[in-house]
Amino acid sequence: MARFGHIAGDHMLDLVNTVAWRLGGPERTESLRTFSDVIEWCAESDLISADEATTLHGLAARDGARAERERDRVAEARERAYATLLDGDPKAAADLAGMYRAAIAAADLVHAGDRWQWQDRDAGLHLPRHRIVRGLVTLTQRDDLDRLHQCEDAKCGWVYLDTSPRRNRRWCNTKDCGDRNRARAYYSRQKAKRDQP
Numbered sequence: 468m469a470r471f472g473h474i475a476g477d478h479m480l481d482l483v484n485t486v487a488w489r490l491g492g493p494e495r496t497e498s499l500r501t502f503s504d505v506i507e508w509c510a511e512s513d514l515i516s517a518d519e520a521t522t523l524h525g526l527a528a529r530d531g532a533r534a535e536r537e538r539d540r541v542a543e544a545r546e547r548a549y550a551t552l553l554d555g556d557p558k559a560a561a562d563l564a565g566m567y568r569a570a571i572a573a574a575d576l577v578h579a580g581d582r583w584q585w586q587d588r589d590a591g592l593h594l595p596r597h598r599i600v601r602g603l604v605t606l607t608q609r610d611d612l613d614r615l616h617q618c619e620d621a622k623c624g625w626v627y628l629d630t631s632p633r634r635n636r637r638w639c640n641t642k643d644c645g646d647r648n649r650a651r652a653y654y655s656r657q658k659a660k661r662d663q664p
Contacts (some may be wrong), residue, residue: 471498471508474639476628478512479606480615482599483549484639488532489624497542502527502534505541505595514598522590530592537592540566541599548603551613553626560607570597620644 485498485508499505506523509515515523521659527534544566550559574585574597585601587594616629618639625639638645 471511472625472640474627475510475625476630477606477609478514478604479548479599479602480626481512481602482508482545483552484625485545486624488622491622491624494622499542502531502538505538508552509595509598514602515595518569519594520543523592523594526592534592537596541596544596544600544618546601548606549626551607552612553617563600563603563607566596566600570600573597574601600633617646620647 471481472484473481475484487496487498488494499508503524506515506520506527507523510517510520544563547559547566550556551563571585573589573593574587576583577586579586586598611628613629614630614634616627616636617635618625618627620639623639623644627636627639627643629636
């Protein structure tokens with residue numbers, strides 16, 4: 468069973484959503500609290516294999532401080548992508564581009580089947596970050612980012628690609644934010660009726 472939300476229509480947008488209640492001030496909650504969380508997210512998102520996950524857990528056990536620094540760098544890349552995509556922040560885009568240059572410098576472009584792909588030279592603790600950064604840059608180059616939408620809940624902040632036929636999806640999840648906001652609107656209307664003289 469998946470631990471992380473996968474509702475955005477792109478794995479890298481799901482990464483952006485590893486912050487719960489992004490706009491909720493003190494309610495904001497980080498889902499990637501440890502390097503193990505990063506490994507688990509990457510495994511769920513098919514960015515790393517089960518063998519790579521095992522190797523990374525072993526490396527993290529031997530160097531916890533470095534693993535925590537890698538977790539911080541993954542979170543930083545995620546926030547740079549958010550600022551690039553949602554705020555159009557050129558500084559964040561430049562930072563993300565710098566991270567991308569480092570990520571591709573650690574890999575080779577190889578032919579696999581009928582396509583070309585990046586192949587990392589080693590499976591060090593930087594592996595999740597490099598794959599994530601390459602994925603985030605690929606995300607910024609999608610040709611359907613006009614469908615990028617942020618949940619209309621005042622505190623949620625999750626993002627997704629609105630693939631609905633009329634492009635009128637308002638909530639990240641209709642059973643969560645959608646139901647809560649519809650209930651809130653209903654009770655507000657009922658209260659307004661009761662308060663009428």
